[in-house]
Each structure stands twice: as structure tokens, then as C-alpha cells.
Amino acid sequence: MAEAHQAVAFQFTVTPEGIDLQLSHEALKQVYLSGLRSWKKKLARLRNSFITGVYPASPSSWLFVVIAIMGTMYARVDPSMGMIGIIKEHLPVSGYLSHQGQSIISALLFSTGLWFALIMTMRYILKQLLSYHGWMYEQHGKMSATTKLWLTLVKIFSGRKPMLYSYQASLPRLPVPTVKDTMQRYLESVRPLMNDQEFKRMTALATDFEVKLASKLQWYLKLKSWWASNYVSDWWEEYIYLRGRGPIMVNSNYYAMDFLYVTPTPVQAARAGNTVHALLLYRRKLSHEELKPLMIQDCLPMCSAQYERMFNTARIPGIDTDTIQHHSDSKHIVVYHKGRFFKVWVYYSGRLLNPKELELQFQHILDDTSPPQPGEDKLAALTAGERTVWARARKAYFRSGKNLQSLDLVEKAAFFVTLDNSEQGLRSEDPVNSLDAYAKSLLHGQCYDRWFDKSFSFIVFKNGKVGLNAEHSWADAPIIGHLWESMLATDCFQLGYNEEGHCKGQADPTVPLPQRMQWEISNECQEIIQSSLKVAQSLADDVDFHTFPFKEFGKGLIKKCKTSPDAFIQIALQLAHYRDKGKFCLTYEASMTRLFREGRTETVRSCTIESSAFVKSMMDPTKTDEERLQLFRQAADKHQLLYRNAMTGAGIDRHLFCLYVVSKYLGMDSPFLKEVLSEPWRLSTSQTPIQQVDLFDLVNHPEYVSCGGGFGPVADDGYGVSYIIVGENLINFHLSCKFSSHETDSHRFGKHIRESLLDILSLFKLENK
Known part of the structure; x- marks a missing residue:
């Protein structure tokens, strides 16, 4: 096969004269360009880490401090109050330097130390400023003098041109509410749901918990809040998401829809080409930290930590608990169409494939008439069924050979793409049923044509409509929403289509074609797949x-x-x-706590x-x-x-949840917490x-x-x-x-x-x- 031949970097044969080695210059060129791109990304990450690490100052401010200190020294003024002299006395290389050289090195060291001290001071002040939330409780349209002064100080200490993660170190920690406040607010929240007798009983349970157990549990939460970046988020991810053993399809995953009234092109491969390219452009901005952090009133930053695992991420099933596997980079996507899995490279000659090249890749897959391998077509149903069943099957049938290699490709892919054979979206002749069917297709599809474990599965329908199914554990919906808005806008307003509805631009004919992934699914494994599919279909129906x-x-x-x-x-x-x-x-309404470091959600009752x-x-x-x-x-x-x-x-709900987790770690039983968490x-x-x-x-x-x-x-x-x-x-x-x-x-x-x-x-x- 052509793609198999292109994947070989060199060939050799053994002859009576010795070994005849034939190098493929094109393959070696690709190896070189791939390595070059990898090193560029490493250097860019190193640079971004440094810039983010010194924020809200800038690297150029170091030079300003050095020049200022040097200038005062030549003016015979010692701004260090003797510190430069002390550094000069203790320089380990003083014997190899002239007197002037020692003075310059000492001044540089003092200037650098002073610069770091200023950075830490600015960061501390900014963190204290961001801990103030009185502005949020003021009447809409009216701002007190205190808030105006506070906003001015925030702008002064916030620095300029922030990158995506610039504010992370300056965000305050999520505070632990007092037990008294949480109990009071909880009882108030359940009052309309209970009669007098039920409320009296719940009040007694809450009082008993507050008196006997709460203070000990609260002590551990306080300790965790001082030590960890966020006292809630890691437990929330583990116990609410990763330890769940039921299907994540429908129960946890969620979806995003295309434009309601517009379909930019009816050509499936072309829409896939543009939108996948737009997603990859977003990924590049994300890896370069070029996305602006989300701000309230253009000056109050929100936590960006959840963006880190958007791409190249998969949820890995375990017997007792799942894990999240994230890779710093991925050079391919995996595409599913009519029961077959394909690997598609998204880089060639050290660059991203352009939309036209991606369109041709997808069209090649659509034109491929080869049948699925035994068990391949319904394989993804394992990700839609019970988690323990999937974990055991993965351990038993995907540990070696072709299955391990292909599963590795899926889990390490940038994201998963489904070229869906159905047509979805709003139809004017049947608006109600068409939108209902569209929603159900994105939520669960046929239960085997989305890889529900991927951070997100991107779906392109036959009529050009698109959608997305997202796994929930790694981040919340606003993070995917930001990606989705950017993708839709890039697709329609930047990339566009030609008059025939195809992607614009020219394609390099030497780009390798998609590669069929190989599976060896045994009869026993196929039976497990069918049982998972049965569970998933029952849930979807x-x-x-x-x-x-x-x-x-x-x-x-x-x-x-x-x-x-x-x-x-x-x-x-x-x-x-x-x-x-x-x-x-x-009633649960999701709110966010991203004003705090690593904040996720909170419940509004x-x-x-x-x-x-x-x-x-x-x-x-x-x-x-x-x-x-x-x-x-x-x-x-x-x-x-x-x-x-x-x-x-x-x-109140995240606080109660964490108190419950601590009680379980300590082996303490609380009837109050048990009842609250089971409501x-x-x-x-x-x-x-x-x-x-x-x-x-x-x-x-x-x-x-x-x-x-x-x-x-x-x-x-x-x-x-x-x-x-x-x-x-x-x-x-x-x-x-x-x-x-x-x-x-x-x-x-x-x-x-x-x-x-x-x-x-x-x-x-x-x-x-």
C-alpha cells in the first residue's frame, strides 16, 4: 500500500556483497522537520513558562532594574544599603575578577534579587486585591468609591499583555466557609421542600452534626485549603467523575450544537476540513498560550487551569477508578466512518495540514468501501457501557499487538472525529422532531460511533452539520464553549468556502493518505462489546x-x-x-468558582x-x-x-461534599451528611x-x-x-x-x-x- 511504503524510513537487503542500505530522503526530511517542530515547541513552552513565571512583571523590567541600580552606583549612591558590598565579599569567584568586575557582578545579583522580590510583592498584593468580592454585591449600574479605588489598584498591579496562564499564581485560594454558615444556608434551602415535621427532624440532624462531628472534619478541610491549590477540585474530579462505575454516555458527557439556522456548506468532507483545521488552530494558540485569559469587566481574571487538558487527552478505564491521560502533543487524529477507524496525520513538512488537504483526507475516507474488521464497527460501545466491564476488557484484550497499538492511537489522538452517515439539524418542515433527533444524536449517537472517553468527539454529519460530545471529568462546559465559539467563527468568517462549497486553497499531493487502523477482536471480546452495547442502547432509548x-x-x-x-x-x-x-x-443550577485558583463549579439551589x-x-x-x-x-x-x-x-454544596469525603477517610459515619449527599x-x-x-x-x-x-x-x-x-x-x-x-x-x-x-x-x- 502507498501509505505503508511512505511510512518506511529506510530499506535494506542482505546480498553476497554485504548489506545494501537504501535511505529514503523524503522520510528522513520528515523526521528532521518533525524534530525541528518538537524543539520549537519546547523552546516556546520554556519561554512562555518564564514569562508567566515573572508576571505581573515583564522580562524587560529586569533590565530596567539593573540599569537603575547601576546608575545609582556610578552616582556614588548605594541603594542596597550595604547589600551589594556584602555580596561582593562573599563572591566565590572574587579571586578571578577585577575590583570593577566584582562590583558589576554583585550589582547584577542584587538587582536580580530585588527584581524577584518586587515580583513576589506585586503578586501578593494582586492576590489580596483579587480576594475582595464586595463589588459583586453592589447594585447593578452603581459603583461605590471603594470599588472604584479597588479596580484602579487591580489595573495598576495586573501587568500588561497577559498570556493564558499569567494570572494563575496571583489567583486566591478558594476559602472554606464556616460550618455555622453552611448549616444555616442548607436548612434555609430545604425549607420549601419539607413539611414542619420533616424540617424539624432535619434541623435536629444538622445540629447534632455541627455539635459532635463538624469541627473535626472542618479542621482537616482547613489544613487542606492551606496546603492544596484548591480544597475541592481534586476530590470533585475523582469522586464525582472518575470513580463513577456507571456509563458516562448520557449520565456525564454533554454535547454542543452547530449554528441553528446556517450550514456553511453541505459538503461533508469540506466542512470537516475547515472545522478540524479551526480546532487545530485553536490548539496551537492554546499550546503557545496566545489565548487571552477570560476576564470579568476586562480586568478580573478567571482561572485558566482547565484548558490544559482540552486536547490529546483521554479517560482511561480502571477497575475501581478511572484516570485521565494527557499528552503534551499529538500529531494525528483518529476518524471513525461506517465502522472503520482511520489514523490521519495533521502535520506534514513541519506544518499543519491546510483545510483543503484535510478535506481530501476526509473525502478519501468517505470513498473507502472496505468493510470493517470483525468486531471493529461496534468497538467504541465499550466506552459507552459500564466502566468496570470496559476496564477488564481493556486489560484482557488490548494489552499487546495490533489492539494495543490501535488503542494507543485513539487515546493519544488530538481528538476523535466521526464522519456520521446521517443528516441532522433544523428542518423547516419538521422543526420539533428534527432538533430533538439532532440532540439525541450528539448525546449518544448509535452508542458505538463516538469514543466517549476522549476529551471530546467531534461529529460531522452527511449534510455538513457538525456537533461535539465532551467527556466531563477534565473540565466544565464553559471551557468547551470557548473552543466551540472560536471554531464556528474561524470556520465561517476566516476560512470560508469556495462557490462549490469546498475548502479554499491548494493541496500538496505528497501528503500521506489516511491509514486504516488494525484490530484483532476475538469472539470473547466481541461478546463483551455486544453486552456493553446492549446496556448503552437501553440507556439511550x-x-x-x-x-x-x-x-x-x-x-x-x-x-x-x-x-x-x-x-x-x-x-x-x-x-x-x-x-x-x-x-x-x-434544584441544581451550575455556577462557577473560577475567580479562585483551580476553581470549577458550585451549586446554586x-x-x-x-x-x-x-x-x-x-x-x-x-x-x-x-x-x-x-x-x-x-x-x-x-x-x-x-x-x-x-x-x-x-x-454550601461543595463544602458539604468535602466534609463527607473527610468523614469517609476518617471512618466516621454522619447520618446528616449521608442524607444530604443522597438527595x-x-x-x-x-x-x-x-x-x-x-x-x-x-x-x-x-x-x-x-x-x-x-x-x-x-x-x-x-x-x-x-x-x-x-x-x-x-x-x-x-x-x-x-x-x-x-x-x-x-x-x-x-x-x-x-x-x-x-x-x-x-x-x-x-x-x-
């Missing part, structure tokens, strides 16, 4: 999904109500849920005493709209307070934020709107709700539940959400203003 755009109004009108859009939607979800089920439930009072007023015909509006404002204010508490480290989240919600609004001009091009993404239901009898506020006039919803539950129906719930949003807006009587 039970998912009831409904995705719909809410076009009646959006952020623009909500702001006219002088209300937070997120609070407005969350209270509408409470009203919709009550109308749907006739009761309140424990959106079902509050105030929101339930408002919902009851909406169901009470004796209440006036004025009374309902007053209760709504109280509920919105309470929701905003809870959201701010969560963002500033004063949430089901029957309404799990999350907003998908738009983080790079400058990439899309929704005023002039409103059709280029993202549909957002979604996830599966958390509880068997509950709902999962994801929403994205797009522009001023659109909110996209993604609802999930299970067919097997007689209490839930995604389309019924969607109807209640629409009605609740409109009913709440009507309270403000904007048409009369």
Missing part, C-alpha cells in the same frame, strides 16, 4: 429529549424589567416545574423560600399582579444573592454562557446564532435543562428526561416553560410603559 428556540422575547426585554436574565429564567423554571408536577423539588412563595402566588387566583410582581422581585434578589455567594466561595437533584439546570461576543455580529447577521448544548437527566424521575441566551431576542432550551418515568415528559415541560416565561413577563405590563 430511555432518553426523552426536547430542544427548542424560544423566540417570543430574550435578554433585551428582560433587562427592561430591571431583572437579571438568569434569575428571570430560573424562576420561570420553578413555575414551570410546579405546573408540570404540582410540587417543588431540589434555585428553589428558595422566596421563589416558592412567588410560584404559589401565581397559582392563587386571589393574588393581584402587583402582589405577584413584588414576590417575583424578592425571589430574583434572593437568586442573585445565592449566585454571588456561589461565585465567591460561600456556596436527588430532580431539576438540574445550567446556562451556557457566550464568552466571545465580539466573534459574532448578531445585529447584522442574526442567522449566525449558536444553538448551544445540553446534557442528560441527573435523576431518573427528573429533568435536565440547559439554556443559552443568544443576542437580545432568543433563548434556546435543551430539555431531557426519561421515558421510563411516568412523572416526566420533555415536550410537556417545554410547553410549561414557554407559558411561564410569558406569564412572568406579563406581570411587568411593559406595553403600558
Whole structure:
């Protein structure tokens, strides 16, 4: 085969005259260019590490300090107060230097020490400044003199031109809330969910825990918070994600959708070429740390740690717990099409393949008619089933030979690509069912055509639509969202397509073709694959999904109500849920703690005493709209307070989770913690934020709107709700539940959400203003 021949660097034959060695100059050239690229990346990383290490100062500031110290010395002024003289006396090489040389070396050493001391001082001051969160609790649109002064100081000490990880060392640690505050806030959060007797019992359990056990557990958490970068994140990753033994498909992984109304090209290979190239351009920016750190108000940095494992990463199954395997670089991707796996190089001659070259690679795969090897087509179902089953199969059947080599290629790939043979996306003739099918395809597909263990699987459909399925343990949705926004914008507004819908540019004909991966799947292994597939299909078939755009109004009108859009939607979800089920439930809204180093998420418990009072007023015909509006404002204010508490480290759920982990390590049983951690989240919600609004001009091009993404239901009898506020006039919803539950129906719930949003807006009587 041609690709096999090109992969050989040299050939030799044994003859009577000796060994005849024939070198392939092209192969050696590729080896040289590959090594050159590798060294360039190492030097770039070294340079970036140094620049980040001295931030908020800059390397050039060292020269300024040196010149300043030297200048004062020649002016016969000693700014070191004798330190330079002491250094001069103790120089180990003083016997080999002149008097002037000793003075210069001593001054350089003092200047460097002073420079590092200044860096550490600036970093400490910046960390203390970033620990202040009073600005978040001020009324929107009004800023106190204290906050103005604080913002000025932050800008002074923040340095200039930060790289992606520049602020990491300056971010404060996540604080550990007091047990008293957590107990009080917890009891307040469950009050609307319990009758008097149940609440009295829970109060007694909480009091008993606080008196007898909490102080000892809290001591260990305090100790960890002083020692570790973040007292929550490593345990959260391990116990919530990696130790889960159930399928990660549907239960953990989530998805992202393409543009709602636009498909840039219907040519599958061309869309794959452009979008994969855009993803690789993002990876290059990420590895060079050229991405700007996400900032609030253009000066308050958020933690960037989660970006590190976006590419070249896979979740590796284990018997008791999984692990995350990350590589610093990868030169290939793995592509799945019609049951076959292909390896595609993404570099050639020391450069990234351009979109046209990638299009030809994908077209070659699409044109390949070779059948799958025995067991190959459903192989990825192992990643969709039970984790322990997959771990045992991996250990038994993928430890050597072709299977080990091919599995290694998958797990070390930059990411996984599926050329899907179906057509998905919004169809005007059947908008409801088409979007529902699109969501389900991205969430689970056929259960064997996505590699659910990869950091993300990128899917390109036959009609040119794209999507993504992401593994959750390594990072949260906003990280993938940032990548997704950048990819969509790069694809449409920078790379583009020609008139026929193909990628622009020219292709090098010498680029190696895709390489079929080889597997030897035994009959016993094929049986395990089938059993995992059966489990996964049962789970996928039970998912009831409904995705719909809410076009009646959006952020623009909500702001006219002088209300937070997120609070407005969350209270509408409470009203919709009550109308749907006739009761309140424990509600999870994901918030982030990335104002702190290595921060991930915190829970906002959106079902509050105030929101339930408002919902009851909406169901009470004796209440006036004025009374309902007053209760709504109280509920919105309470929701905003809870959201701010969560963002500033004063949430309750991560604290309770860590107290529970410590209790398990100490072998101490707590009825209170056990009950709290076992409470089901029957309404799990999350907003998908738009983080790079400058990439899309929704005023002039409103059709280029993202549909957002979604996830599966958390509880068997509950709902999962994801929403994205797009522009001023659109909110996209993604609802999930299970067919097997007689209490839930995604389309019924969607109807209640629409009605609740409109009913709440009507309270403000904007048409009369």
C-alpha cells in the first residue's frame, strides 16, 4: 500500500556483497522537520513558562532594574544599603575578577534579587486585591468609591499583555466557609421542600452534626485549603467523575450544537476540513498560550487551569477508578466512518495540514468501501457501557499487538472525529422532531460511533452539520464553549468556502493518505462489546429529549424589567416545574468558582423560600399582579444573592461534599451528611454562557446564532435543562428526561416553560410603559 511504503524510513537487503542500505530522503526530511517542530515547541513552552513565571512583571523590567541600580552606583549612591558590598565579599569567584568586575557582578545579583522580590510583592498584593468580592454585591449600574479605588489598584498591579496562564499564581485560594454558615444556608434551602415535621427532624440532624462531628472534619478541610491549590477540585474530579462505575454516555458527557439556522456548506468532507483545521488552530494558540485569559469587566481574571487538558487527552478505564491521560502533543487524529477507524496525520513538512488537504483526507475516507474488521464497527460501545466491564476488557484484550497499538492511537489522538452517515439539524418542515433527533444524536449517537472517553468527539454529519460530545471529568462546559465559539467563527468568517462549497486553497499531493487502523477482536471480546452495547442502547432509548428556540422575547426585554436574565429564567423554571408536577423539588443550577485558583463549579439551589412563595402566588387566583410582581422581585434578589455567594466561595454544596469525603477517610459515619449527599437533584439546570461576543455580529447577521448544548437527566424521575441566551431576542432550551418515568415528559415541560416565561413577563405590563 502507498501509505505503508511512505511510512518506511529506510530499506535494506542482505546480498553476497554485504548489506545494501537504501535511505529514503523524503522520510528522513520528515523526521528532521518533525524534530525541528518538537524543539520549537519546547523552546516556546520554556519561554512562555518564564514569562508567566515573572508576571505581573515583564522580562524587560529586569533590565530596567539593573540599569537603575547601576546608575545609582556610578552616582556614588548605594541603594542596597550595604547589600551589594556584602555580596561582593562573599563572591566565590572574587579571586578571578577585577575590583570593577566584582562590583558589576554583585550589582547584577542584587538587582536580580530585588527584581524577584518586587515580583513576589506585586503578586501578593494582586492576590489580596483579587480576594475582595464586595463589588459583586453592589447594585447593578452603581459603583461605590471603594470599588472604584479597588479596580484602579487591580489595573495598576495586573501587568500588561497577559498570556493564558499569567494570572494563575496571583489567583486566591478558594476559602472554606464556616460550618455555622453552611448549616444555616442548607436548612434555609430545604425549607420549601419539607413539611414542619420533616424540617424539624432535619434541623435536629444538622445540629447534632455541627455539635459532635463538624469541627473535626472542618479542621482537616482547613489544613487542606492551606496546603492544596484548591480544597475541592481534586476530590470533585475523582469522586464525582472518575470513580463513577456507571456509563458516562448520557449520565456525564454533554454535547454542543452547530449554528441553528446556517450550514456553511453541505459538503461533508469540506466542512470537516475547515472545522478540524479551526480546532487545530485553536490548539496551537492554546499550546503557545496566545489565548487571552477570560476576564470579568476586562480586568478580573478567571482561572485558566482547565484548558490544559482540552486536547490529546483521554479517560482511561480502571477497575475501581478511572484516570485521565494527557499528552503534551499529538500529531494525528483518529476518524471513525461506517465502522472503520482511520489514523490521519495533521502535520506534514513541519506544518499543519491546510483545510483543503484535510478535506481530501476526509473525502478519501468517505470513498473507502472496505468493510470493517470483525468486531471493529461496534468497538467504541465499550466506552459507552459500564466502566468496570470496559476496564477488564481493556486489560484482557488490548494489552499487546495490533489492539494495543490501535488503542494507543485513539487515546493519544488530538481528538476523535466521526464522519456520521446521517443528516441532522433544523428542518423547516419538521422543526420539533428534527432538533430533538439532532440532540439525541450528539448525546449518544448509535452508542458505538463516538469514543466517549476522549476529551471530546467531534461529529460531522452527511449534510455538513457538525456537533461535539465532551467527556466531563477534565473540565466544565464553559471551557468547551470557548473552543466551540472560536471554531464556528474561524470556520465561517476566516476560512470560508469556495462557490462549490469546498475548502479554499491548494493541496500538496505528497501528503500521506489516511491509514486504516488494525484490530484483532476475538469472539470473547466481541461478546463483551455486544453486552456493553446492549446496556448503552437501553440507556439511550430511555432518553426523552426536547430542544427548542424560544423566540417570543430574550435578554433585551428582560433587562427592561430591571431583572437579571438568569434569575428571570430560573424562576420561570420553578413555575414551570410546579405546573408540570404540582410540587417543588431540589434544584441544581451550575455556577462557577473560577475567580479562585483551580476553581470549577458550585451549586446554586434555585428553589428558595422566596421563589416558592412567588410560584404559589401565581397559582392563587386571589393574588393581584402587583402582589405577584413584588414576590417575583424578592425571589430574583434572593437568586442573585445565592449566585454571588456561589461565585465567591460561600456556596454550601461543595463544602458539604468535602466534609463527607473527610468523614469517609476518617471512618466516621454522619447520618446528616449521608442524607444530604443522597438527595436527588430532580431539576438540574445550567446556562451556557457566550464568552466571545465580539466573534459574532448578531445585529447584522442574526442567522449566525449558536444553538448551544445540553446534557442528560441527573435523576431518573427528573429533568435536565440547559439554556443559552443568544443576542437580545432568543433563548434556546435543551430539555431531557426519561421515558421510563411516568412523572416526566420533555415536550410537556417545554410547553410549561414557554407559558411561564410569558406569564412572568406579563406581570411587568411593559406595553403600558
